[in-house]
Amino acid sequence: MTELIARPAAKPARPYYSSGPCAKPPGWTPQSLAVESLGRSHRSKLGKQRLQDCIDLMRELLNLPETHRIGIVPGSDTGAFEMAMWTMLGARPVTTLAWESFGEGWVTDAVKQLKLDPTIVRADYGQLPDLGAIDWSNDVLFTWNGTTSGVRVPNADWIPADRQGLAFADATSAVFAYPIDWAKIDVATFSWQKVLGGEGGHGVLILGPRAVERLETYTPAWPLPKVFRLVSKGALAEGVFKGETINTPSMLAVEDAIFALEWGKGLGGPDALIARSDANAAALDKIVADRDWLGHLAADPASRSKTSVCLTVDGADEALIKKMASLLEAEGAAFDVAGYRDAPPGLRIWCGATVDTADIVALGPWLDWAYASAKTA
Numbered sequence: 001m002t003e004l005i006a007r008p009a010a011k012p013a014r015p016y017y018s019s020g021p022c023a024k025p026p027g028w029t030p031q032s033l034a035v036e037s038l039g040r041s042h043r044s045k046l047g048k049q050r051l052q053d054c055i056d057l058m059r060e061l062l063n064l065p066e067t068h069r070i071g072i073v074p075g076s077d078t079g080a081f082e083m084a085m086w087t088m089l090g091a092r093p094v095t096t097l098a099w100e101s102f103g104e105g106w107v108t109d110a111v112k113q114l115k116l117d118p119t120i121v122r123a124d125y126g127q128l129p130d131l132g133a134i135d136w137s138n139d140v141l142f143t144w145n146g147t148t149s150g151v152r153v154p155n156a157d158w159i160p161a162d163r164q165g166l167a168f169a170d171a172t173s174a175v176f177a178y179p180i181d182w183a184k185i186d187v188a189t190f191s192w193q194k195v196l197g198g199e200g201g202h203g204v205l206i207l208g209p210r211a212v213e214r215l216e217t218y219t220p221a222w223p224l225p226k227v228f229r230l231v232s233k234g235a236l237a238e239g240v241f242k243g244e245t246i247n248t249p250s251m252l253a254v255e256d257a258i259f260a261l262e263w264g265k266g267l268g269g270p271d272a273l274i275a276r277s278d279a280n281a282a283a284l285d286k287i288v289a290d291r292d293w294l295g296h297l298a299a300d301p302a303s304r305s306k307t308s309v310c311l312t313v314d315g316a317d318e319a320l321i322k323k324m325a326s327l328l329e330a331e332g333a334a335f336d337v338a339g340y341r342d343a344p345p346g347l348r349i350w351c352g353a354t355v356d357t358a359d360i361v362a363l364g365p366w367l368d369w370a371y372a373s374a375k376t377a
């Protein structure tokens with residue numbers, strides 16, 4: 001199918017398909033944000049209350065049990081995950097799992113910065129490593145949803161309940177999109193600009209009881225900058241998990257996250273958010289199934305992402321993908337659909353909860369148009 005085809009008649013209502021920052025929640029406007037906490041100290045009664053409101057809403061929408069703490073930290077997901085690595089690793093051997101660019105980033109941290117000599121378990125783009133072969137006497141680092149390959153872990157069944165090591169999950173493209181068995185997770189991190197469609201800037205750090213125990217009983221050999229310090233005089237800095245942030249947060253980002261969380265709650269909570277991702281991923285899967293020139297980069301449907309869906313395009317190289325993405329952008333039909341720069345050339349369509357299924361459906365004819373147009377260009 002390389003002949004030029006007519007532009008589709010209808011455009012997606014909200015052509016936002018970026019895998020982060022992701023589409024804002026439907027109905028979002030800047031005017032809909034609460035702003036009373038802006039221009040005030042984040043340590044005022046109101047500031048602390050709004051931070052606590054945000055924490056409470058996240059706990060509710062994550063189905064997070066009381067066993068786990070949840071706090072807002074600096075530096076987006078990277079800040080939160082590196083905070084966990086820098087404060088807890090080195091106590092026992094480490095295994096790092098990587099099947100795409102972000103997991104590979106944590107390997108680099110462990111090897112080159114912390115010099116931990118970890119066991120590295122890798123898989124190519126589109127694949128998962130053998131999760132059944134992991135040695136859980138080690139601390140294990142993994143990415144729940146590999147945003148750049150569209151491959152996720154299917155669930156937490158591969159993590160043993162009686163593990164000796166800690167399970168560290170970079171869950172930024174996963175939370176609010178998949179059910180998470182929190183008993184299997186010692187550390188999880190994410191940032192608001194993914195499934196919530198919030199703003200970048202802050203990370204969220206979740207700690208299970210064994211992670212807290214590690215923090216209180218182990219002191220790493222390396223120095224810790226202030227923004228990583230979670231322990232004071234041998235005890236967990238509990239304030240971090242009650243809205244007493246380590247340093248100054250953006251209250252605008254906090255209010256924006258609260259808007260998204262209240263939207264999710266209004267929809268019906270965690271199950272409703274998950275259902276929206278599921279419906280979007282199913283609609284995109286139908287588009288793929290109907291076209292012989294489109295395929296999934298993730299080979300196995302059981303570990304195929306329902307948020308960052310990565311697609312192969314027959315005969316595509318970087319230039320063709322760039323052309324398709326720029327044609328779609330120029331038409332205002334689809335923004336930010338090119339795959340990640342380190343991934344094999346292809347498309348990446350965000351299917352998280354803030355995207356409307358009708359906009360995924362409306363994308364299909366535009367992909368046909370862009371493919372035909374880019375090939376004949």
Ligand SMILES: Cc1ncc(COP(=O)(O)O)c(C=O)c1O
Nearest residue numbers: 020076077078102147170172191
């Ligand atoms: C799996 C994963 N980890 C980490 C990051 C980095 O997140 P942040 O920019 O919030 O630090 C991303 C961003 O896309 C990601 O998808």
